[in-house]
Amino acid sequence: MEEKVRERAGKEVPHAGLPVAVEESAASSPGAIRTVRLSRRAVGLLERQDVLGYLLMLPAAFIIFSFIAYPFGWGVWMSLTNKEVGMPWSRVSFIGLRNYVHLWTTDGVFWNAVRNSFVYTGIATAVKWVLGIWLAVLLNRMVRFQRIVRAAVLLPWIIPTVLSTIAFLWIFDPDFSVINWTLRWFYTKLGWGYVKGPLWLGDPTLALMSVTFVNIWRGTPFYAISFLAGLQTIDPDLYEAAAIDGASGWQRFWHVTLPGIKPITVVVIVFSIIVTFSDFQIVYVLTRGGPANSTHLFATYAYQIAMVGTRLGLGAAVSLFMFPVLALVIIYQLVYLRRGQR
Amino acid sequence: MIDIHCHLLPEVDDGPKSWDVAVEMCRMAAADGITHTVATPHASDRYAYDRAYLSGLLGELREKAGPILELSLGCDFHLSFENLERVLERPHTYTIGETNYLLIELSNYSVPTQLTDCFRRLGDRGLTPILTHPERNPILQQTPQRILEWAEQGCLIQVTASALTGLWGERPEIIARWLLDRSAVHILASDAHDTKHRVPNLSAARAVAEKIIGPEYADALVDVTDLCTALESKYGGYLDYCKRHAMLGGRFNAVPHTIVPNVYVVRNSYLKAAGTQHWPKTWEELRREGKKWKAAGHPIGQTVGHTFGDAVDFTYPYLWSFGAAERDEKGRVTIGSKQTLEALKFFKALWDDAMDPAGAGWDDSNNNRAFLSGAIAATNNAPSIYLTASNQVILDDNGDPLVNDIAHVSNPAGPAGVFHYHYTQQLAIPKYSKNVDAAKDFIRWLMEKDQLAKYLRRGQAYQAGALKMYMKDLMWDMFPALKPFRDHLLEMKNVGWKGEADVGAARVVQNYVLIDMLANVATGKMSPEESMKWAEGQLKSIYAG
Numbered sequence: 039m040e041e042k043v044r045e046r047a048g049k050e051v052p053h054a055g056l057p058v059a060v061e062e063s064a065a066s067s068p069g070a071i072r073t074v075r076l077s078r079r080a081v082g083l084l085e086r087q088d089v090l091g092y093l094l095m096l097p098a099a100f101i102i103f104s105f106i107a108y109p110f111g112w113g114v115w116m117s118l119t120n121k122e123v124g125m126p127w128s129r130v131s132f133i134g135l136r137n138y139v140h141l142w143t144t145d146g147v148f149w150n151a152v153r154n155s156f157v158y159t160g161i162a163t164a165v166k167w168v169l170g171i172w173l174a175v176l177l178n179r180m181v182r183f184q185r186i187v188r189a190a191v192l193l194p195w196i197i198p199t200v201l202s203t204i205a206f207l208w209i210f211d212p213d214f215s216v217i218n219w220t221l222r223w224f225y226t227k228l229g230w231g232y233v234k235g236p237l238w239l240g241d242p243t244l245a246l247m248s249v250t251f252v253n254i255w256r257g258t259p260f261y262a263i264s265f266l267a268g269l270q271t272i273d274p275d276l277y278e279a280a281a282i283d284g285a286s287g288w289q290r291f292w293h294v295t296l297p298g299i300k301p302i303t304v305v306v307i308v309f310s311i312i313v314t315f316s317d318f319q320i321v322y323v324l325t326r327g328g329p330a331n332s333t334h335l336f337a338t339y340a341y342q343i344a345m346v347g348t349r350l351g352l353g354a355a356v357s358l359f360m361f362p363v364l365a366l367v368i369i370y371q372l373v374y375l376r377r378g379q380r
Numbered sequence: 381m382i383d384i385h386c387h388l389l390p391e392v393d394d395g396p397k398s399w400d401v402a403v404e405m406c407r408m409a410a411a412d413g414i415t416h417t418v419a420t421p422h423a424s425d426r427y428a429y430d431r432a433y434l435s436g437l438l439g440e441l442r443e444k445a446g447p448i449l450e451l452s453l454g455c456d457f458h459l460s461f462e463n464l465e466r467v468l469e470r471p472h473t474y475t476i477g478e479t480n481y482l483l484i485e486l487s488n489y490s491v492p493t494q495l496t497d498c499f500r501r502l503g504d505r506g507l508t509p510i511l512t513h514p515e516r517n518p519i520l521q522q523t524p525q526r527i528l529e530w531a532e533q534g535c536l537i538q539v540t541a542s543a544l545t546g547l548w549g550e551r552p553e554i555i556a557r558w559l560l561d562r563s564a565v566h567i568l569a570s571d572a573h574d575t576k577h578r579v580p581n582l583s584a585a586r587a588v589a590e591k592i593i594g595p596e597y598a599d600a601l602v603d604v605t606d607l608c609t610a611l612e613s614k615y616g617g618y619l620d621y622c623k624r625h626a627m628l629g630g631r632f633n634a635v636p637h638t639i640v641p642n643v644y645v646v647r648n649s650y651l652k653a654a655g656t657q658h659w660p661k662t663w664e665e666l667r668r669e670g671k672k673w674k675a676a677g678h679p680i681g682q683t684v685g686h687t688f689g690d691a692v693d694f695t696y697p698y699l700w701s702f703g704a705a706e707r708d709e710k711g712r713v714t715i716g717s718k719q720t721l722e723a724l725k726f727f728k729a730l731w732d733d734a735m736d737p738a739g740a741g742w743d744d745s746n747n748n749r750a751f752l753s754g755a756i757a758a759t760n761n762a763p764s765i766y767l768t769a770s771n772q773v774i775l776d777d778n779g780d781p782l783v784n785d786i787a788h789v790s791n792p793a794g795p796a797g798v799f800h801y802h803y804t805q806q807l808a809i810p811k812y813s814k815n816v817d818a819a820k821d822f823i824r825w826l827m828e829k830d831q832l833a834k835y836l837r838r839g840q841a842y843q844a845g846a847l848k849m850y851m852k853d854l855m856w857d858m859f860p861a862l863k864p865f866r867d868h869l870l871e872m873k874n875v876g877w878k879g880e881a882d883v884g885a886a887r888v889v890q891n892y893v894l895i896d897m898l899a900n901v902a903t904g905k906m907s908p909e910e911s912m913k914w915a916e917g918q919l920k921s922i923y924a925g
Contacts, residue, residue, distance in 0.1 A: 234738070240742070
């Protein structure tokens with residue numbers, strides 16, 4: 039049933055500007071319009087901004103509660119129990135912080151995942167940031183083919199991650215890698231003999247770097263396009279003024295461009311840290327956390343324990359270890375944005 | 381919890397020596413979570429049993445102990461000829477409370493051959509016999525099969541709780557676990573006598589029993605024991621490990637369906653070119669010969685990455701062949717052993733000398749591609765390489781069909797023998813299914829020989845049947861090159877060996893623990909000693925949780 043609220047020039051009722059609900063009742067006779075008079079009190083309430091505001095917020099609040107707050111609370115609760123897949127609730131018991139203590143003290147892989155997550159996020163964020171700004175400045179200056187180049191730059195970010203990562207699985211293949219084939223070709227051309235080439239996913243350190251590289255490849259466009267938007271908000275007069283004052287190109291970048299895109303930088307980096315820190319797809323497709331657990335991140339390890347290993351409680355605890363880190367990042371962002379508003 | 385076997389009354393048998401001890405026992409029982417205890421004094425040649433007098437004592441104990449524990453009277457009935465006549469005459473003198481259940485204790489020195497008949501006579505009188513602590517009977521310890529027969533005839537089996545927790549030593553514990561595994565334990569009871577040694581405690585044993593019989597997914601999957609046993613009796617038995625992977629605690633949680641077998645797949649021409657006369661019989665020999673192959677640019681290919689197929693197929697039999705086992709028969713972690721260390725040290729040498737270092741990052745498909753493209757000389761695999769080469773008519777460098785150059789050979793032997801790992805596949809029905817009966821009917825139909833034999837042949841022998849009889853199937857003559865897969869079907873243990881293929885064993889696979897133990901060493905991340913210690917910690921934590 040469709041409901042329409044129509045504002046009418048309220049002549050009949052002295053309480054002016056009455057919103058009257060007009061209801062189309064499809065049940066009785068289609069098309070017939072029935073006027074429903076709201077009681078004086080209801081109208082009074084709806085006219086108050088604070089009440090109406092909350093009312094309009096309700097749908098959003100409902101979505102946030104049912105798809106974010108509720109699952110989150112559920113996850114927290116689960117991490118405090120011994121819940122396993124297929125275990126009836128009658129056997130599930132509250133075990134306090136035992137899952138967390140277990141991970142912290144005795145789990146042999148957890149700290150690998152912690153270390154990897156920080157290395158992965160740290161390197162990826164830093165490189166994406168530098169590349170992003172560089173690309174944005176270039177794109178900003180570009181005059182010809184602007185649209186098509188911008189669209190092309192966005193491609194890695196638009197292609198479904200799993201799809202592009204499968205391509206990388208091939209690129210990193212030790213026998214059929216396009217990189218290693220090229221290397222081999224050069225080696226034979228130069229008469230240096232046969233070379234196998236690097237084991238992109240077989241060597242523990244290199245494997246972590248490889249998955250980080252894919253993340254950078256995928257994430258840079260987001261930075262570049264966001265920064266590009268930021269660049270276009272900078273007043274050209276500022277550059278002109280700087281140039282008149284004799285500022286070099288580098289000085290202009292440092293003192294005009296960077297401060298100009300600072301607000302957007304904070305937002306982009308914070309978002310990027312959040313999704314990079316909790317990344318799953320790239321690692322899962324390329325290595326599943328191997329070799330020898332050297333590429334496990336929080337999310338892949340949580341998945342291995344909870345979904346594959348059936349220990350839902352313990353797995354929830356792994357993923358909740360991300361929470362304090364991400365909370366700090368978010369708090370920083372909120373504080374920063376508030377300050378900007380003042 | 382209810383304890384139906386407890387020597388609780390003071391000064392009537394070898395139970396508590398005073399009222400104080402008896403009352404203390406009641407308190408201990410209550411503190412353990414026991415709500416109801418049956419006081420069961422002995423009735424034997426040594427101890428007379430006077431129901432009326434004992435009832436009086438029980439009333440007295442009830443007053444002294446207070447309302448913390450509900451109490452009933454029963455009897456630990458020693459089975460002898462005279463005793464049997466007595467109970468047949470007046471059964472309710474000895475039963476538990478007013479019920480028809482009677483505890484029966486056998487002599488440690490002789491178990492009458494006509495015991496089955498005794499049980500039948502008790503049954504005729506309307507009594508249900510409960511056989512107490514058979515796991516502690518030295519004669520039955522030698523012939524535990526008899527306990528199963530009685531259980532099948534309707535005799536209930538009561539195992540001493542403390543036998544499961546090891547109080548009575550090795551033998552009773554193994555028998556108790558053996559019975560639990562076969563669903564032949566109906567009751568756990570304390571058989572407590574005092575507050576120090578044989579105490580009224582059930583919770584510890586219950587936890588142990590839960591671990592043994594509380595199988596993964598058992599709560600979520602339909603019990604298909606009837607279906608499986610019917611198939612077994614119609615077609616003969618399953619391969620042992622197929623059964624072990626599908627059942628736990630004497631119950632089939634899934635129907636053993638098929639196996640994807642694994643052996644070594646080799647390129648004959650590469651071996652010959654390197655001067656290798658025959659496929660190596662031992663790992664040591666493989667290392668020596670493999671060194672030559674690797675020098676010629678065709679190493680042995682093997683993944684030790686995070687994959688559930690080939691990495692498992694290599695790791696488990698490799699460790700078994702060195703005599704390394706995750707656990708012993710009682711479920712204690714035994715990976716920290718001389719054998720494991722030897723296996724790891726040798727693996728490092730094998731890896732460096734003869735294997736393709738790329739394997740650390742391989743998934744289940746890499747070795748297939750590497751083999752078909754000529755990058756490796758040998759790899760442990762299912763029939764998929766052969767079937768791809770044959771079905772897609774892949775050619776080698778000389779333009780000849782590659783399939784002619786492929787041989788299937790056994791895993792090399794370690795100090796403890798030859799082992800393989802074959803991927804077992806089962807069919808299970810989730811409990812939430814709305815069509816359990818239809819699903820069962822479908823599986824029953826599917827598992828009939830008419831269907832399954834056809835299925836396996838159409839699959840070009842990629843899979844073998846879980847029932848032993850398929851080893852003799854005509855299919856193997858249709859695909860003679862794949863016969864080695866059949867020939868090595870029996871050389872396998874279950875995951876978790878020497879323990880059961882239980883939830884812990886599954887988690888060890890799912891967390892890649894043993895695979896990573898090898899990968900740690902292969903990639904140089906850890907020394908063999910460190911890696912073994914790491915794996916031991918992982919196993920202990922997984923099996924404890």
